[in-house]
Structure formats: C-alpha cells, structure tokens
Amino acid sequence: MxxxxxxxxxxxxxxxxxxxxxxxxxxxxxxxxxxxxxKVVSSLTGAEMRDATIIDASGKTVMPGGVDxxxxxxxxxxxxxxxxxxEDHYKSVRTKTGITHCGSGYTVPSVYKQGxxxxxxxxxxxxxxxxxxxxxxxxxxxxxSTPILDMGAYMVLGNNWFVMRYLKDGDIEKAAAYVxxxxxxxxxxxxxxxxxxxxxxxxxxxxxxGLDEPxxxxxxxxxxxxxxxxxxxxxxxxxxxxxxxxxxxxxxxNWEIARDSLMIPSGIEAKNRSxxxxxxxxESAKRKQSLYLAxxxxxxxxxxxxxxxxxxxxxLARYINQVDDVVIDSGSxxxxxxxxxxxxxxxxxxxxxxxxxxxxxxxxxxxxxxxxLSLVYMKSxxxxxxxxxxxxxxxxxxxxxxxxxxxxxxxNGGIFTQYPQLITWLMSKKARDDxxxxxxxxxxxxxxxxxxxxxxxxxxxxxxxxxxxxxxxGMAYRKGHxxxxxxxxxxxxxxxxxxLNVNDTAALAAKLARPDFTVKDGRIVARKGExxxxxxxxxxxxxxxxxxxxxxxxxxxxxxxxxxxxxxxANYPVPDKYLKNPVAIQVNRPLxxxxxxxx
Amino acid sequence: MTxxxxxxxxxxxxxxxxxVIIPDIFAGKKKEEIEGLIVWQGPFSLxxxxxxxxxxxxxxxxxxDTGSDxxxxxxxxxxxxxxxxxxxRIGQGMKAGRIEIHGxxxxxxxxxxxxxxxxxxxxxxxxxGREMKGGLLHIAGSAADHIGSAYRGSWRGMTGxxxxxxxxxxxxxxxxxxxxxIVVAGNVENFCGIRQSGGLIVVKGSAMRGVGAEMNGGxxxxxxxxxxxxxxxxETGHEENVKLGDMQLEGLYAxxxxxxxxxxxxxxxxxxxxx
Numbered sequence: 119m120x121x122x123x124x125x126x127x128x129x130x131x132x133x134x135x136x137x138x139x140x141x142x143x144x145x146x147x148x149x150x151x152x153x154x155x156x157k158v159v160s161s162l163t164g165a166e167m168r169d170a171t172i173i174d175a176s177g178k179t180v181m182p183g184g185v186d187x188x189x190x191x192x193x194x195x196x197x198x199x200x201x202x203x204x205e206d207h208y209k210s211v212r213t214k215t216g217i218t219h220c221g222s223g224y225t226v227p228s229v230y231k232q233g234x235x236x237x238x239x240x241x242x243x244x245x246x247x248x249x250x251x252x253x254x255x256x257x258x259x260x261x262x263s264t265p266i267l268d269m270g271a272y273m274v275l276g277n278n279w280f281v282m283r284y285l286k287d288g289d290i291e292k293a294a295a296y297v298x299x300x301x302x303x304x305x306x307x308x309x310x311x312x313x314x315x316x317x318x319x320x321x322x323x324x325x326x327x328g329l330d331e332p333x334x335x336x337x338x339x340x341x342x343x344x345x346x347x348x349x350x351x352x353x354x355x356x357x358x359x360x361x362x363x364x365x366x367x368x369x370x371x372n373w374e375i376a377r378d379s380l381m382i383p384s385g386i387e388a389k390n391r392s393x394x395x396x397x398x399x400x401e402s403a404k405r406k407q408s409l410y411l412a413x414x415x416x417x418x419x420x421x422x423x424x425x426x427x428x429x430x431x432x433x434l435a436r437y438i439n440q441v442d443d444v445v446i447d448s449g450s451x452x453x454x455x456x457x458x459x460x461x462x463x464x465x466x467x468x469x470x471x472x473x474x475x476x477x478x479x480x481x482x483x484x485x486x487x488x489x490x491l492s493l494v495y496m497k498s499x500x501x502x503x504x505x506x507x508x509x510x511x512x513x514x515x516x517x518x519x520x521x522x523x524x525x526x527x528x529x530n531g532g533i534f535t536q537y538p539q540l541i542t543w544l545m546s547k548k549a550r551d552d553x554x555x556x557x558x559x560x561x562x563x564x565x566x567x568x569x570x571x572x573x574x575x576x577x578x579x580x581x582x583x584x585x586x587x588x589x590x591x592g593m594a595y596r597k598g599h600x601x602x603x604x605x606x607x608x609x610x611x612x613x614x615x616x617x618l619n620v621n622d623t624a625a626l627a628a629k630l631a632r633p634d635f636t637v638k639d640g641r642i643v644a645r646k647g648e649x650x651x652x653x654x655x656x657x658x659x660x661x662x663x664x665x666x667x668x669x670x671x672x673x674x675x676x677x678x679x680x681x682x683x684x685x686x687x688a689n690y691p692v693p694d695k696y697l698k699n700p701v702a703i704q705v706n707r708p709l710x711x712x713x714x715x716x717x
Numbered sequence: 718m719t720x721x722x723x724x725x726x727x728x729x730x731x732x733x734x735x736x737v738i739i740p741d742i743f744a745g746k747k748k749e750e751i752e753g754l755i756v757w758q759g760p761f762s763l764x765x766x767x768x769x770x771x772x773x774x775x776x777x778x779x780x781x782d783t784g785s786d787x788x789x790x791x792x793x794x795x796x797x798x799x800x801x802x803x804x805x806r807i808g809q810g811m812k813a814g815r816i817e818i819h820g821x822x823x824x825x826x827x828x829x830x831x832x833x834x835x836x837x838x839x840x841x842x843x844x845x846g847r848e849m850k851g852g853l854l855h856i857a858g859s860a861a862d863h864i865g866s867a868y869r870g871s872w873r874g875m876t877g878x879x880x881x882x883x884x885x886x887x888x889x890x891x892x893x894x895x896x897x898x899i900v901v902a903g904n905v906e907n908f909c910g911i912r913q914s915g916g917l918i919v920v921k922g923s924a925m926r927g928v929g930a931e932m933n934g935g936x937x938x939x940x941x942x943x944x945x946x947x948x949x950x951x952e953t954g955h956e957e958n959v960k961l962g963d964m965q966l967e968g969l970y971a972x973x974x975x976x977x978x979x980x981x982x983x984x985x986x987x988x989x990x991x992x
Contacts, residue, residue, distance in 0.1 A: 202870070205867075205871035208869070474980060476872075
C-alpha cells in the first residue's frame with residue numbers, strides 16, 4: 119500500500135502505476151508520474167525526490183483526474199430542485215469532519231456534498247451545463263462554495279431576445295459582439311443552446327416542433343439559431359464548441375430532428391482562438407467538433423408515441439459515425455431516483471403531464487426558462503428500461519470513443535455517484551445482460567443493445583471520462599491528460615488491469631466509486647473515499663473580444679431593450695468578487711474571425 | 718422472553734431523540750449496556766440512563782420450548798413507564814419485538830417500523846407510524862397530526878402494517894398512504910388520506926374537510942359526517958354493509974370515486990355513511 123510521507127515540499131510521485139493517458143497514447147504502461155508545484159513534470163531532482171509525497175501505485179490503475187463536461191451542480195434551478203425536495207435530503211446526509219462541512223441530498227446534494235462526492239469518486243473538474251445569464255450570480259455563488267473542484271459554466275443563449283433578433287436580421291457580427299460581451303459580463307465559459315426558439319414560445323404555452331418552424335414574435339427558426347450560434351462560436355474562437363440540447367427532447371421519434379440538428383453546423387471549421395499555453399500531448403488536444411450534443415440519450419428516441427416507443431440510437435449513431443464534427447455526451451439512465459432539471463420549460467411540462475410529479479417552472483425574462491421535476495427511473499417501467507438501453511447504445515454504437523463522453527446529465531438521467539455502475543455496463547456485456555433480465559422486456563426488445571458485444575477497455579474509459587470531455591470543452595490544455603505541463607490531477611484506482619474481471623460487477627463498481635487516491639494539483643484530496651484535504655478549486659471563464667465600435671453599437675441596442683428587464687443595466691454584470699480563483703481565458707481578435715466566416 | 722423496563726426519571730426539557738429504543742438494539746444487552754446507549758437532546762449526546770431507570774428481567778423459564786436464550790429481538794419486550802411525550806422516535810425502524818408505553822409518547826413513534834408491535838396506553842404525538850412498512854401500532858388514546866403519513870416532501874407514506882387509534886386523530890392522517898390500514902375509532906380533522914394511492918383508512922367518527930384530497934387509489938370510509946366534502950369526487954353508487962378488507966361496516970354507504978382534481982382517471986374510493 120501507499121506510503122504517503124508528506125513533507126513541506128510540493129512534489130508528488132505516483133510510482134509504478136499502470137497509466138491510462140489516451141491523449142498521450144499511453145495504454146496501461148507502467149510509469150511514474152512526477153508532479154511539481156501542481157503541474158506534471160518529466161522528472162524531479164534528487165532532492166525533490168527525497169522530499170516528495172510518494173504514492174505506490176504498483177498493480178493499480180492510474181488515470182488523469184475525472185472531468186465531467188455536463189452536470190447540473192450550481193445555480194437557480196439546481197437550488198429549486200433542492201428546495202422542492204426535502205425528501206431527497208433528510209435520508210442522505212453526511213456528517214462534518216475536522217476538515218469538511220456537513221451536507222445533505224441524494225439527487226441534488228448541497229454544494230459541499232457535491233464537491234466531496236465528486237472528489238471521492240476521482241473527479242477533479244466539473245462544468246455546470248446551463249447558466250441563465252440572470253442567474254449567473256447565483257451560479258457563481260454556488261461554484262464559489264463548492265470545495266475542491268475546478269469549475270466553469272455554459273451560458274444559455276438559444277432563446278435570448280438579443281440573439282434571436284440579431285440572427286433573424288442576419289446580423290451575425292452583432293450577435294457575436296453580444297455573445298462576447300455577455301460572456302465577459304457573466305463570466306461564462308461556453309455557449310449552451312437549449313430547445314432553440316421553443317423555450318421562448320413556452321411563454322405563450324407553446325413550443326416548436328420542427329427545425330424550420332419560426333417562433334412567435336421573433337419569427338426565428340431553430341435552424342437559424344443553431345447555425346447562427348455555431349458560427350458565432352467559431353467567429354469568436356471559443357475553447358468549446360456550441361453545446362446543443364435539441365428540440366423535441368424527451369419525445370418519441372426525436373432522433374430525426376436530433377440528426378438533422380447535428381447537420382446544421384456542418385462545414386463550419388472548429389477554431390479555438392484562446393490564448394493559452396498548452397501542456398504537451400502526443401495526440402492533438404484541440405477539439406475537432408463544431409457541435410457538442412448534450413445528453414444524446416434524451417434525443418435518440420424512435421417510435422411515434424409512448425405506446426410504440428423504441429430506441430432511435432442506431433440511426434443517430436449511424437450519422438455520427440459518418441462525420442467528424444460532432445461529439446456527444448450520453449446522459450445515460452442508471453435507474454433510481456433523479457431530479458430532472460433543464461432550461462427546456464415546455465419539455466419539463468410535458469414530463470409533468472405524464473408523471474404528475476412535483477414540478478416547478480420558471481421564465482427567465484428576456485433570456486430563457488426552466489423546469490424542475492422529481493422522478494424515479496424504474497426497471498419495471500417499459501419506457502425507463504428502453505431509456506436505460508439507449509443511454510448505453512449511444513456510447514457503444516458510436517465506434518470512435520473520441521466522439522463520446524460518459525455522463526448521466528446529472529441529476530436528469532441519474533446521479534453522478536452512479537458513474538461507477540454505468541462504467542460496469544459499458545465494460546461488461548454480462549453486466550448488461552444481467553440488468554436486462556431485471557428490467558421490463560422492452561429494454562432489449564425495443565433497442566439493439568442485446569446484440570451489442572462491445573466491451574469498453576480501461577483505455578476507452580479514460581477517453582470517455584477524462585481525455586475527451588477535456589478536449590471537447592477546450593480544457594485539454596491542462597486537464598484530461600498527464601503530459602508535461604498538465605495539472606497534477608490524478609486518480610489511482612485499486613484495479614490491476616492484468617487481473618481485472620469486468621464481470622465481477624459489484625467489485626469493479628466499488629473500486630471505481632472509491633479510488634485509493636484522488637490527487638488534485640499534486641495534493642491528495644481523497645483516500646479511499648475519505649476527504650483528506652480541501653483545496654479551493656478554480657473558476658474558468660472566457661473573455662472574448664470584438665471590435666470596439668461594433669460593441670458600442672450592439673450595446674446601444676441592449677440598453678434600448680433593457681427596459682424590459684426587471685434589473686437595472688448597472689446591476690446586470692457579475693462582479694469579480696463573485697469568483698474565487700478565477701482563470702480568465704482571453705479569446706479572439708475580431709477582424710480575422712470575421713474573415714473566417716465570410717471567406 | 719426478556720422484558721426491559723424503562724422508568725422515566727421525570728420531566729424532560731428539550732425533546733430527546735431516542736431512536737435507540739427498539740427491541741432490535743436492546744436485544745441481548747445487559748442493563749449497563751442499555752443505560753449507556755446514546756440519545757440526543759438538542760446538541761448534546763447523552764446516555765439513556767440520564768433520562769430513564771433501566772431494569773432487565775429475563776424470563777428464562779419461557780424459553781424451554783424454543784431452545785433460545787431470549788436474546789433475539791422478537792423475544793424482547795420493552796416496557797416504558799411514565800410520561801415520554803417529550804421523547805421522540807421510540808420504536809423508529811423496529812423490525813421485531815414489542816414496545817408498550819404506559820403513558821403518552823412523543824413524535825415519530827414507530828416511524829418506518831417494519832415489524833413487531835407497539836402499544837401506547839396514552840396519546841401519541843405527530844408522525845406516529847410515519848412511512849411504516851409493517852407491524853402493528855396501537856394507540857389507545859388520541860393521536861396528533863400526520864399519523865401513518867409520508868414525511869416532508871414525499872408522497873409515499875405508510876406502505877404496510879396496521880395502525881389502530883382508539884381515540885381521535887388530527888390532520889393529514891394517512892397522507893400519501895400506499896398500503897396497509899389505519900382505523901380511527903374517533904374523529905379526524907383535515908385532509909385525511911391526502912394523496913393516498915393505496916391501502917385503507919376507516920374513520921368511525923367524523924371528518925372535518927378535505928377527505929381524500931388528491932387521492933388516486935386506495936379506499937377511505939367515514940362512518941360519521943364529513944363537514945366539508947372534497948369537490949373532486951363523483952358519486953358512483955350505494956352499498957349496504959360494506960366489507961373492506963377484514964372490516965365489516967354496518968349501514969348504508971354512498972360510494973364516490975376521486976379525486977378528479979388530480980387527473981382524468983383517478984382510482985380512489987370514498988365511502989360515506991348515509992343511514
């Protein structure tokens with residue numbers, strides 16, 4: 119076992135582990151990882167070696183710290199979920215220790231518990247997937263209070279009045295100027311587009327159901343919004359591509375609109391124009407995709423109603439296998455209690471009408487909306503069983519693991535603490551077959567999962583839980599790998615790859631749930647699930663710029679329409695003090711970006 | 718059978734949380750071990766002996782035919798003497814054995830119990846039998862609010878077992894009831910059987926208002942009057958001498974289905990005595 123001889127020196131060595139580092143092509147090789155001042159280095163001096171914290175990882179699996187690129191962990195709707203679900207809290211509590219806060223909550227834990235639970239599971243980086251601009255302060259407040267994790271948040275813009283107006287007018291430059299200003303103003307990391315054009319219609323109890331259906335008043339279509347925001351994204355050169363939650367999400371037969379949505383940004387070149395120092399990797403650490411599809415499981419439904427509901431994942435996967443400009447995260451369903459929460463207000467209302475569960479709904483002024491609902495996914499339910507199958511199909515039928523990211527869309531499809539269980543299904547056909555036997559027969563009858571023999575390797579697991587989420591969101595300049603210059607975030611699992619029996623599901627899940635060590639910035643934060651140190655995480659956001667004159671013009675439009683807001687213009691921005699350890703990523707020079715799109 | 722006697726030492730200030738008082742924990746323990754069990758009072762954890770005199774009486778003579786030494790939970794009986802209306806969570810989560818209280822009990826009596834039996838000779842506080850899954854809870858006096866109901870935020874109340882109340886109960890009796898049965902000899906106040914989805918509630922006396930509000934399954938019978946009837950119920954017929962489970966009700970009853978306020982096809986049944 120590891121002897122951690124901690125001293126004053128800030129050097130750490132992880133010795134003799136079987137390292138899985140896909141961005142550096144390392145597949146289970148026995149290697150030492152050296153960390154100095156929180157960064158991976160190629161070697162240490164003799165003196166540094168003597169003083170280093172040494173973790174003996176012989177016969178164990180070593181991976182970069184886990185990266186969750188899509189999770190709902192901070193902000194107003196997460197808190198609405200906490201408030202409306204006391205029953206989720208009093209039966210799931212953690213007591214305080216000498217260094218940790220107490221906390222509670224199973225599907226929507228308190229911020230402290232979230233941070234500890236992620237770290238205990240080997241994750242060090244988590245991005246909040248939907249931040250409404252008006253709720254940015256709240257989101258930053260919660261991220262500021264989340265221990266250990268490095269975080270950032272994607273801003274919801276797909277039903278924003280200014281974006282809709284500019285894109286309807288075809289004024290892509292002003293749309294880009296607006297987005298750039300908004301990202302700086304609210305300290306956002308990326309662009310999220312939720313049910314484009316549809317959430318605005320929800321203000322009139324309506325939705326949109328086709329990509330070319332214009333919405334009320336703005337008369338802009340989902341297609342125009344997706345194309346426009348994807349163009350804006352690459353004009354600005356953001357680290358991450360557009361992140362899309364498709365129209366008709368959660369409805370039978372929606373795989374077609376999902377596929378057609380993925381085609382919309384086709385041909386737009388991925389351009390990351392951030393000014394960053396990139397850690398060394400063998401494979402390219404820059405994203406290739408121009409569209410990152412959120413929680414594909416909810417967008418891969420076949421059939422035409424809940425009666426003839428079936429999986430549409432094979433069809434969706436067939437398209438994704440043909441192209442190189444799409445990455446998905448899975449939004450898998452591991453069964454059990456969940457709290458669905460999304461900016462898709464009408465989608466949540468439909469779910470409420472089906473389930474009759476507790477439901478909350480919100481309209482965010484000129485920007486977006488949201489809905490929250492409590493839900494239990496049951497193996498006895500035919501629909502839930504198919505959802506379980508689809509959540510695995512989207513991971514297994516897309517051949518290239520570099521196009522997939524494993525998530526549960528926490529806490530929508532399931533809870534992030536169920537990731538270990540999810541991994542066992544991806545790694546073992548027997549585990550899937552065993553679960554299918556406990557499910558409603560629709561699980562295999564209405565999906566292709568039963569015929570899928572693929573079993574993911576530890577190397578592939580490292581891709582879909584580390585390397586690819588980091589690369590997809592532009593964080594691979596420092597996260598998701600162990601190349602020289604990368605952050606010293608490491609997970610050491612008590613798994614000997616040579617002796618691994620993937621069919622012993624319970625043992626594998628237990629080892630994945632409680633790694634021997636979670637190391638963040640070279641410091642041990644968790645040991646076998648116990649939190650042993652609580653460093654403050656960083657908060658990443660982008661500062662894209664456009665031409666000054668353009669920005670001024672755009673701002674006069676914004677001020678003109680600000681009369682419709684309930685807040686004053688001066689009170690709109692998130693002040694710097696809301697962020698602890700902020701990391702601002704400078705992005706873009708406007709003129710060449712314009713040339714790119716026009717050329 | 719082993720009998721453990723707890724005698725209250727006197728009046729209690731801040732309420733005591735005593736979920737350790739269950740046969741499953743007391744079984745096989747010596748007097749000193751039981752005295753040392755920890756309970757909470759406000760922010761302080763204190764030994765049980767702070768509040769109770771403990772006496773253990775083993776009835777070894779009873780055990781010849783079972784061959785047991787009387788240390789199993791189902792052979793353990795806890796007798797509590799004195800007023801424990803400021804002691805919460807007695808019998809919470811018990812699986813077997815017996816508790817008898819010669820006095821009144823505090824909140825959460827027998828909450829989440831799955832088996833065994835509890836008899837209170839006095840009154841019971843709110844949340845007695847909350848989310849219970851099995852066993853028998855007999856309240857000889859009256860009961861407060863939320864008896865056999867779901868806890869805050871949840872819609873899944875009692876799922877099995879039986880609650881008998883010889884006196885009356887207050888509001889939200891059987892809230893979110895999923896299974897099992899609750900029989901009240903006296904009256905109930907507001908929203909008896911709210912959000913009920915299964916199981917049986919029989920009120921021999923009268924109810925104030927909101928009976929069966931938002932129910933979509935299960936059965937409620939009220940033998941007395943309902944002062945304000947819930948609006949979402951539709952009369953479907955009359956039945957004489959209704960038999961509900963093992964209960965035989967005398968007289969003529971009007972039968973209603975509801976609550977249509979909740980949905981289009983609710984399956985809750987409500988019987989009201991007509992004569």
